[in-house]
Amino acid sequence: MxxxxxxxxxxxxxxxxxxxxxxxxxxxxxxxxxxxxxxxxxxxxxxxxxxxxxxxxxxxxxxxxxxxxxxxxxxxxxxxxxxxxxxxxxxxxxxxxxxxxxxxxxxxxxxxxxxxxxxxxxxxxxxxxxxxxxxxxxxxxxxxxxxxxxxxxxxxxxxxxxxxxxxxxxxxxxxxxxxxxxGHADDVYRAAYRRTARHNERFFARYPDDEKAARRIAEHLAEHEVRMPSGERLSVRRFQTLGIGLGTSSGFDALHYLLEGAFVAGPAGPVLSDTFLRGADTTLSFAPRPLYAALHESIYAQGGRATDWSAHRIREEFPEFDAADGGPFRFTGEMIYPWQFEEDPALVPLREAAHLLAARTDWPVLxxxxxxxxxxxxxxxxxxxxxxxxxxxxxxxxxxxxxxxxxxxxxxxxxxxxxxxxxxxxxxxxxxxxxx
Missing domain, CATH: 3.40.50.1820 (Alpha/Beta hydrolase fold, catalytic domain)
Structure with a gap:
């Protein structure tokens, strides 16, 4: 045919x-x-x-x-x-x-x-x-x-x-x-972490109270198992990926207005509001665009080298993005991590295929x-x-x-x-x- x-x-x-x-x-x-x-x-x-x-x-x-x-x-x-x-x-x-x-x-x-x-x-x-x-x-x-x-x-x-x-x-x-x-994906993401760190600094300079608000949300997520209205769990590391919006023209303001309504009074103390959780879910779910996650590092792959979860590995060079150390809170940006294929239901069925793509070396030159x-x-x-x-x-x-x-x-x-x-x-x- x-x-x-x-x-x-x-x-x-x-x-x-x-x-x-x-x-x-x-x-x-x-x-x-x-x-x-x-x-x-x-x-x-x-x-x-x-x-x-x-x-x-x-x-x-x-x-x-x-x-x-x-x-x-x-x-x-x-x-x-x-x-x-x-x-x-x-x-x-x-x-x-x-x-x-x-x-x-x-x-x-x-x-x-x-x-x-x-x-x-x-x-x-x-x-x-x-x-x-x-x-x-x-x-x-x-x-x-x-x-x-x-x-x-x-x-x-x-x-x-x-x-x-x-x-x-x-x-x-x-x-x-x-x-x-x-350049290899490592070069791309090493530069990306530096730029994302600078955008975090600019964001928190514009909205000085938001760093404290983000840290409070992260601490709450670390202490409680929080589910978004979709039923998906919101972890600290998944919350950090909201920073992807900081690179757009309206991203600073959109993230600020999401954070400012994060908490409401619950029966036993403050809880994260449905408004906040729904807004986070809309941004974080890869259901409308699973290929973005599955192929993100592959778009840089050529020349016989595997990407090997580049963003995940390179992140270790930037401890400021470790939300668990109790220091200043920082959002991540346009990075994809292997754990997202465990936490996002839209990606879970693609987990093994994603690992295979990350290990692949025979990519043609682009x-x-x-x-x-x-x-x-x-x-x-x-x-x-x-x-x-x-x-x-x-x-x-x-x-x-x-x-x-x-x-x-x-x-x-x-x-x-x-x-x-x-x-x-x-x-x-x-x-x-x-x-x-």
Whole structure:
């Protein structure tokens, strides 16, 4: 069977000043074996109402993650409003997410062994996502190249795209997504802990009483078995991972308002409120995005070395994140730990597969340094000076290795700046066109 023949496009429908068309097509699980098992790939094409009959250039949104579905138009970030002024925008659910053959504890249970699950998940990294995108481009535009906009992990995918299929690209915009090209996961997480520590300092400087509040919550969790409304236990170390929000534009305030309502009076003394516990549960559960946890370290794996639970190992170099020593309390950030596959019910069925992925050494290379050095595609990249998720120095080293890449270094935005302010994409478009 030729899987590439299975395609479907919905009738256009209107929504909030936009005209949308839904596309699905079959893509190989393993692009090296196109005759093998197939996955369904979903993408939503969006155009501003009134421009639906114009031949506008295509812009592919590459979502952050890994394991995040594309934005939905009803929750459009600032970038989409700007992009629709001159593009048809393609919102592709990366494989395993959204309406693209989902991968979670239910669907992955179909595999007979953890080894089979781990092998399946090796096909969900940037290289496979890029090859999916190329098949989607051929379906939508034939030979015509398109522009990609990569946010965070989507920027990692854009760099892979420049090496794997530069002929498919007219331009590339990257925001908060220039990874190290050759560094090991240990290098990534060592730098990440330093940045996360600085964000903690800034957070507690803005809200001086919150460090005491966080310590009080941690002590309560250490002394009591606390269950969130979902029934899941909230441990001290799981509570610490709420710090992932400190890297976003609204994260400081959101965490502060969560902490300030933490305690209420119970029959036998203070207890954690349902409001607090529900808010924590919403942030902490990986049920909507299990691939984020299962693949997080794998997105840095290449060159024959295992990640070996890098964030967990490197944490020992940073004792300030040890909440059990009675010292100042610190939240962790974008790190994934093996114990999360024991405490989060959405991850427990993936535990053995996750251990196998962490031990794997035969990962293919994700980036092509030679092609990047000879790149001819115009690339503009926003490098956020105070980015908690992606290291500035590693980003600038990568920027220097890509011919024609024009970096814009700014301290005016957090990691999600492209969603918060349309001026970010506006600046990248102007930069790529040589107008700045």
């Amino acid at each position: 030729d899987h590439m023949c299975a395609t479907h496009t919905s009738r256009p429908y209107r929504h909030g000043g936009m005209v949308c068309s839904d596309h699905t097509l079959d893509v190989p699980l393993d692009h090296a074996r196109p005759e093998g098992p197939a996955l369904s790939l979903f993408a939503r094409e969006v155009v501003a109402a009134g421009q639906e009959h114009r031949e506008l250039p295509l812009l592919l949104w590459l979502q952050g993650g890994p394991g995040g579905r594309a934005e939905r138009p009803n929750a459009a970030g600032a970038w989409l409003k700007r992009a629709l002024q001159e593009y048809r925008v393609v919102l592709m659910d990366q494989r395993g997410t959204g309406r693209s053959t989902p991968a979670d504890r239910n669907t992955l249970a179909a595999h007979a062994t953890p080894q089979a699950t781990a092998e399946y998940l090796t096909h969900f990294r940037a290289d496979s996502i890029v090859r999916d995108a190329e098949l989607l481009r051929a379906h939508l535009a034939g030979e015509r190249p398109w522009t990609v906009l990569g946010q965070s992990f989507g920027g990692f995918c854009a760099l892979s795209y420049l090496g794997l299929a530069p002929h498919g690209l007219e331009q590339a915009f990257i925001t908060g997504g220039l990874p190290t090209l050759t 980036y092509d340094p030679d092609r990047l050095a000879d790149n001819e595609v115009p690339v503009a990249a926003a490098v956020y000076a105070d980015d908690m998720f992606v290291d500035r120095e590693q980003s600038l080293e990568t920027a220097a290795a890509v011919r024609g890449l024009r970096p814009w270094i700014t301290d005016a935005h957090a990691h999600d700046g492209v969603r918060a302010d349309a001026a970010v994409l506006d600046r990248l478009i102007a930069t790529a066109r040589g107008e700045l």
